[in-house]
Amino acid sequence: MKLVATVNEARAAVRDAKRQGKRVGLVATMGALHAGHISLVRAAKASCDFVAASIFVNPTQFGPKEDYTKYPRTLEADRHKLEPEGVDLVFTPAVEEMYPHGATTFVNVDEISERLDGRSRPGHFRGVATIVAKLFHVLEPDAAFFGQKDAAQVAIIRRMVRDLMFPIEIVVAPIIREADGLAFSSRNAYLSPEERRQALVLSRALREIETRYRAGERDTNKLIETARAVFATEPAVRVDYIELVDSETLGARAKAASGTLAAVAAFVGTTRLIDNVRLG
Missing domain, CATH: 3.30.1300.10 (Pantoate-beta-alanine ligase, C-terminal domain)
Structure with a gap:
């Protein structure tokens, strides 16, 4: 499993896999990995030859009174969870790598982004769509894997993929729950x-x-x-x-x-x- 922190390293690794004819799968995460994330990795492994996972706590999807600074960051533990699953590449960029100084470009999926969580968290889905578009641009996956628990996010990403004509299959995996029914989060x-x-x-x-x-x-x-x-x-x-x-x-x-x-x-x-x- 290769760990990289820069866009250039990530692109080089993925393009090398593609030159070998491999189908690339992406699991985009903010880390603090749990059984739900691992189910996405396994779904990606089942249908792809090369699996990339990203770990990036995205500041633009947090509101001013939300939990960005205290969001759990457990990179070492996450790495140990991903390695036995056969992940090929882990992309762990710094904020400055994904949002270069002076960056002012964002992706907004109109109307749909203002529903459900978008109504409660203004600007949240602009941040989600922007970082997912950037990851798609950097890692060029053939398929990207998301969880049903984030159903509103899935709907917005599907619309973005359609509207911006990304050649990417969006695969949605079922919610993984603990024994008593609580959804993993x-x-x-x-x-x-x-x-x-x-x-x-x-x-x-x-x-x-x-x-x-x-x-x-x-x-x-x-x-x-x-x-x-x-x-x-x-x-x-x-x-x-x-x-x-x-x-x-x-x-x-x-x-x-x-x-x-x-x-x-x-x-x-x-x-x-x-x-x-x-x-x-």
Whole structure:
């Protein structure tokens, strides 16, 4: 496994692999790796000949009151998790490498970026789209692997790839959960034991929506109220949003149908968590 920190080194490694006819897969991360990330690496290994992973805590996707400075940075532990998975290249650039001094160019995917997390975190998806576009430009993957937990991010990246005509296949892997249902997240490390217990309300609320949907309920307002009732059992958890949306456009739906995305976000203590499920 090769570790590189500069754009030129990363490009050289990938282009060497491509000259050998290898299919290149990319797993883009902010580090603090967990089982969800490893599932993406394994999906990439299953369909690609050369797997690159990036580890970069991207400052432009954090708001002024968010957790950029305290976001966990565990590069040595991450390296030890990636090496036995057969990753070929790990790209760990500095901020100055990805955002040269005076950089003023950003990628914005209009409208869709203002929905779900984009409504709660203005500018967040501009930062996401910009760094993903840069990674695509530097590493030139044939396929890029993302997790369903970040469903809004996936929708925005798919739109960006389509609109900017990147020749890249976007592969989405299922949410990986702990035994009690909590979706793996790097931010779970912030939770106290009591907050960790409270956080289970997110997956419980989604399961209740699923149950009501399977029982025949299609009115999204009623399904949302079902989830609100579940959240009410944990009054210390502050709901950010509960929405049922089209999984591609993130637009609200009046009636749920197969493929509708049920998405929730909530603050458990000071930690903001997200989760979702696709109905049907």
